[in-house]
Amino acid sequence: MRLSQDAKLLLSTLIVIVAAVAASWVALGKARHFILKKEGRYTAVHWAQYLENNLRGLDGLLSAGLITNEDRMTFDFATATGNVLNYQILDERGAVAFSSWSGDFRLSIPTDHVQAAIRNDKSYTELIEYEGGESRPRLVAEAYVPIESTAGYKGAVNVKIDLTERAVELERRSMFAFLGLLGFVTLISTFCGALVWRNIRNRQWAEDLQNSRSVVLEQLATGMPLKQVLLTLVQSVERLKPDTVCSILLLDESGTRFKDGVSPSLPEFFRNSINGVQIGHGVGSCGTAAYTRELVIVSDVLTHPYWAGIRDLVARTGLRACWSLPVISSDDEVLGTIALYYREPREPTDAELEFFRTISHLVGIAVEQRRFQARIAHLAHYDTLTGLPNRRKLQARLQQYVSEARIANGTMALAILDIDKFKTINDTYGHPVGDSVIREAARRIAACVREDDIVGRLGGDELAIVFRKVSDVREIAEVSDRIAEAVRLPMYIDGKSIATSSSIGVSCFPQHASDSDELFIKADHALYQAKQSGRATCEIYDEELHELIREKQILERDAALGIQKDEFSLVYQPQIDLKSGALIGLEALARWEHPVLGQVPPNKFIPIAETSPIIIELGERLLRQACTQAARWRQGGLTNVKIAVNVAARQFKDPLFVEKIKNILEQTDLKPCALELEITETMLIDDFDVVEKTLGELNALGTSVSIDDFGTGYSSLLYLSKLPFQNLKIDRSFVHNLPSDSNSVAIVTSIIAMARQLNLSVIAEGIETCEQAEFLRMNECVGGQGYLFAQPMDALQLETWLRDDFVNTFHGRLGAMNGQMEAARVASLKHSELRSA
Structure with missing residues (x-):
C-alpha cells in the first residue's frame, strides 16, 4: 500500500520522536553506569592511599605476607568508616596476600591483567550486581588499585564498594531528568505536529479551492446558469470553512441596488430584507463595501454603527461578525459583493483574507463571463440600433408560430415593412439622422401592434411584423393602417422635422405559403408590389405577383446559360493594412454582364445563384479565374497580397470541395497561402463535424479561412473557439454608423477584443470615411476595405490604381486623419514646384 505524502510526513515525525526518547533513555543509563564506576574507582583509590599511609606492615605483607593485629585494626577501621564491604591485598604477582574475609576469593579479572595493572600503575573498576533477598539487587563496585610500600614493594588492593544507595539516588535523578527530557521532547513534537497538521490543512484547503475553481470554470464552459455557478461557489466556501456562512450579492443594471442574492445558509427573512437595498456608506458591511469599493471588516455587527439600522433583524439570525469584499470586474466596475458571516465576534487572519480575495476573484470571473456571454447572445439575436429581434431571432419565432398555427389549423401572417425614400433621408441629413429615423419608426411600429405580435428588424430600413394569430384579413389591415398613420407623423430629430411613410407587404399561412421560408419570400413579393404601386401602401400577397417569381426563375435560367457563355467576371476590391497603409489583400467580387439586361446587380443574382445548384459550377469557375489572376500578379511582383474569394454554402458542403481547391491551386500554380476563402457564419451551424473536418483539411492544405459579414449571423463562441479560422x-452594417453610434462602437470593439483573444485577424468592410478608418485603426483592427480606399475594379483598372493612384488615394486619406501625412504630401509638392521653377 502506497502512503500519501502527508502520511509519510506524520510517520517520519513519530519515528523521530520515539528514537529520540529511546536514545535519551539509553544515554541516561550509560551516564549512570559511568558515574557509578567513576565513584567506585575514586573511593577505592582514596582507600588504597589510606592503607599505604597507615599500614606499617605493608612491606612485610607485600614481601612475605605478614601483617600485624594493629594493621588489621587499621583495616577494620577503614572498612567501618566507609562503604567498603571488604578488601584484599594482592602481591606483585596478583596473588592474594591478605583478605578481609575468609574463604576462597576469585578475582573478577584474570591474574595477568592484575599483574599488568600493578606494573603499569593502572586501576580497573567493574560494576557487579548481586541478587539477594532484598527488594532491590545489590550493586557493588569492584576496584583494583595499585599500591606501593615505603620499601618499594608493589602490589594491589582489590576493594568491594557498596553503591546500592548511590545507584538508587542516581536512578531517581535520572528518572527526573528523563521525565524532563520527555516533556521537552513532547513539547517539541507537539509543536512540530501542529506545524505538520497546519501544513496538511493548508494543502487540503489549497487542493479543495483548486477543485472548486475547476468546477466553477467547467460549469461556466458548459453554460450552467450563473446562479447555479455561484451556488456551487458558496457551498464550496462553506464546506472548506464549516464555521462560515457565505453570501454573494449582485448589483442591478444601475449599479446602485442589490439583487439576485445567493446565500442558501442565511435565513429567508434576512435574504428578503437585503434584496433591493440601495448601496451606500454605512449600509451594512455589503452596502458599504459596494459603495466604497473597499474591504469592510465588522467584527461585531451588534455594536458596529454600519449595522445600526438592522441590528434587531440581524440579531435574530444569531450572526455576530461580517466581512464583505466588493467584486470588481476587469473594467473596474463593481459587480456585487461577497460576504462571510460568523456566529461569534472575530476578525480575519492574513490567510483568511487571502482566501477571501481568491473567492472574490472567482465570483468576478463567473459574473463577468456570464455578462459577456449574455451580451454576445443579445447581439446575436437583437438589433443593436433598435433593440428589436434581428432576422435570425425573427425567423426562429416565425417558425414557432407557423408550427402552432399548423397544429391548431389556424392562421398567422408575416408583414415586411420598409421606410419609403430612406436613402434620400440618409443622403440629405446624414447617417446619424437616418439611424434616429429608424429607431423612432421602430418604436412607433412596436406601439401599434397587438400584444402577441412581434416586431423585428431585418436590416437597413426594413422591418418585419409577425402576427401570431389572424382571424380575418381586416385585423392585418387595421394594424397596417395604424402603422402607416404612426410613421406618417413628422419626426423631430436634431431640430429637424422629417416626414416619411412606409410600404408594407403581407403574406399569410396557410393561404399563401406552407412554411416560414415561403412566407418570407411571398411577403417580400408583396412589399415589392407595394413599392411598385407608389409606396405608402399595404399589399397582401396575390397570385398576380407570380410574375416576379417568374422573373427570378428566368434569371436563374439565364445565369446557368451565362456560366457557359462566360458572362460572369470578377472585380477586385483592395484590403488595406490600417496601420502601415500596405496592400494586404484583394477580395474577388462576382459581376454578371447579361446580354439583354446589362449589368445585373450582385444582390439580385447572387441570392438566386446561392439557392440553386448552379452555384457550385459558378463558384468553381470564379475561383479558378481568381487564382489564375492572383498567380499572374504574384509573378509580376505582388507577392505579399492574398486573394479572398467568397464560398457559398452549397460549395462548402460539396464532398469534393477541398479536392477541387487543391486541383485549382496546382493547375494555376498558386501557392495555398496566397488564397483566402470567405464563408458566412450560417454555414457553421448546419453540420459541425463536417464543417470542422473541411476547415481542418483547408488548414492542412495551407489555405486560410475568414468568416465574412461577422456579427450578422449565428455568432457562437463555441464555434469560434473550436473551429480553425484565421480571420474575421x-x-x-456595423461599420456604417461608426464612430458616432454607441451600439455600433460597443459591437465593433467587442468583436475586435474577442478576435484578439482568439488570435484572429480582423478586417472591417464598408469603410467610407476617415473617421471610421481612424476609429478602427485606434482599436487595433488590422485591415479594412471600402470606398474610402478604392471601389471594386477589374484587373486592368486595379493594376493602374496600384501604379498611379494607390499612394494618392489611400495614403492621402490616411494622412488626413491626423494631418501629418497630408502636410507631408503638400510640402513635397511645393518642394517639387520650387525645384521646377
Whole structure:
C-alpha cells in the first residue's frame, strides 16, 4: 500500500520522536553506569592511599605476607568508616596476600591483567550486581588499585564498594531528568505536529479551492446558469470553512441596488430584507463595501454603527461578525459583493483574507463571463440600433408560430415593412439622422401592434411584423393602417422635422405559403408590389405577383446559360493594412454582364445563384479565374497580397470541395497561402463535424479561412473557439454608423477584443470615411476595405490604381486623419514646384 505524502510526513515525525526518547533513555543509563564506576574507582583509590599511609606492615605483607593485629585494626577501621564491604591485598604477582574475609576469593579479572595493572600503575573498576533477598539487587563496585610500600614493594588492593544507595539516588535523578527530557521532547513534537497538521490543512484547503475553481470554470464552459455557478461557489466556501456562512450579492443594471442574492445558509427573512437595498456608506458591511469599493471588516455587527439600522433583524439570525469584499470586474466596475458571516465576534487572519480575495476573484470571473456571454447572445439575436429581434431571432419565432398555427389549423401572417425614400433621408441629413429615423419608426411600429405580435428588424430600413394569430384579413389591415398613420407623423430629430411613410407587404399561412421560408419570400413579393404601386401602401400577397417569381426563375435560367457563355467576371476590391497603409489583400467580387439586361446587380443574382445548384459550377469557375489572376500578379511582383474569394454554402458542403481547391491551386500554380476563402457564419451551424473536418483539411492544405459579414449571423463562441479560422470580417452594417453610434462602437470593439483573444485577424468592410478608418485603426483592427480606399475594379483598372493612384488615394486619406501625412504630401509638392521653377 502506497502512503500519501502527508502520511509519510506524520510517520517520519513519530519515528523521530520515539528514537529520540529511546536514545535519551539509553544515554541516561550509560551516564549512570559511568558515574557509578567513576565513584567506585575514586573511593577505592582514596582507600588504597589510606592503607599505604597507615599500614606499617605493608612491606612485610607485600614481601612475605605478614601483617600485624594493629594493621588489621587499621583495616577494620577503614572498612567501618566507609562503604567498603571488604578488601584484599594482592602481591606483585596478583596473588592474594591478605583478605578481609575468609574463604576462597576469585578475582573478577584474570591474574595477568592484575599483574599488568600493578606494573603499569593502572586501576580497573567493574560494576557487579548481586541478587539477594532484598527488594532491590545489590550493586557493588569492584576496584583494583595499585599500591606501593615505603620499601618499594608493589602490589594491589582489590576493594568491594557498596553503591546500592548511590545507584538508587542516581536512578531517581535520572528518572527526573528523563521525565524532563520527555516533556521537552513532547513539547517539541507537539509543536512540530501542529506545524505538520497546519501544513496538511493548508494543502487540503489549497487542493479543495483548486477543485472548486475547476468546477466553477467547467460549469461556466458548459453554460450552467450563473446562479447555479455561484451556488456551487458558496457551498464550496462553506464546506472548506464549516464555521462560515457565505453570501454573494449582485448589483442591478444601475449599479446602485442589490439583487439576485445567493446565500442558501442565511435565513429567508434576512435574504428578503437585503434584496433591493440601495448601496451606500454605512449600509451594512455589503452596502458599504459596494459603495466604497473597499474591504469592510465588522467584527461585531451588534455594536458596529454600519449595522445600526438592522441590528434587531440581524440579531435574530444569531450572526455576530461580517466581512464583505466588493467584486470588481476587469473594467473596474463593481459587480456585487461577497460576504462571510460568523456566529461569534472575530476578525480575519492574513490567510483568511487571502482566501477571501481568491473567492472574490472567482465570483468576478463567473459574473463577468456570464455578462459577456449574455451580451454576445443579445447581439446575436437583437438589433443593436433598435433593440428589436434581428432576422435570425425573427425567423426562429416565425417558425414557432407557423408550427402552432399548423397544429391548431389556424392562421398567422408575416408583414415586411420598409421606410419609403430612406436613402434620400440618409443622403440629405446624414447617417446619424437616418439611424434616429429608424429607431423612432421602430418604436412607433412596436406601439401599434397587438400584444402577441412581434416586431423585428431585418436590416437597413426594413422591418418585419409577425402576427401570431389572424382571424380575418381586416385585423392585418387595421394594424397596417395604424402603422402607416404612426410613421406618417413628422419626426423631430436634431431640430429637424422629417416626414416619411412606409410600404408594407403581407403574406399569410396557410393561404399563401406552407412554411416560414415561403412566407418570407411571398411577403417580400408583396412589399415589392407595394413599392411598385407608389409606396405608402399595404399589399397582401396575390397570385398576380407570380410574375416576379417568374422573373427570378428566368434569371436563374439565364445565369446557368451565362456560366457557359462566360458572362460572369470578377472585380477586385483592395484590403488595406490600417496601420502601415500596405496592400494586404484583394477580395474577388462576382459581376454578371447579361446580354439583354446589362449589368445585373450582385444582390439580385447572387441570392438566386446561392439557392440553386448552379452555384457550385459558378463558384468553381470564379475561383479558378481568381487564382489564375492572383498567380499572374504574384509573378509580376505582388507577392505579399492574398486573394479572398467568397464560398457559398452549397460549395462548402460539396464532398469534393477541398479536392477541387487543391486541383485549382496546382493547375494555376498558386501557392495555398496566397488564397483566402470567405464563408458566412450560417454555414457553421448546419453540420459541425463536417464543417470542422473541411476547415481542418483547408488548414492542412495551407489555405486560410475568414468568416465574412461577422456579427450578422449565428455568432457562437463555441464555434469560434473550436473551429480553425484565421480571420474575421466585420459586416459593413456595423461599420456604417461608426464612430458616432454607441451600439455600433460597443459591437465593433467587442468583436475586435474577442478576435484578439482568439488570435484572429480582423478586417472591417464598408469603410467610407476617415473617421471610421481612424476609429478602427485606434482599436487595433488590422485591415479594412471600402470606398474610402478604392471601389471594386477589374484587373486592368486595379493594376493602374496600384501604379498611379494607390499612394494618392489611400495614403492621402490616411494622412488626413491626423494631418501629418497630408502636410507631408503638400510640402513635397511645393518642394517639387520650387525645384521646377
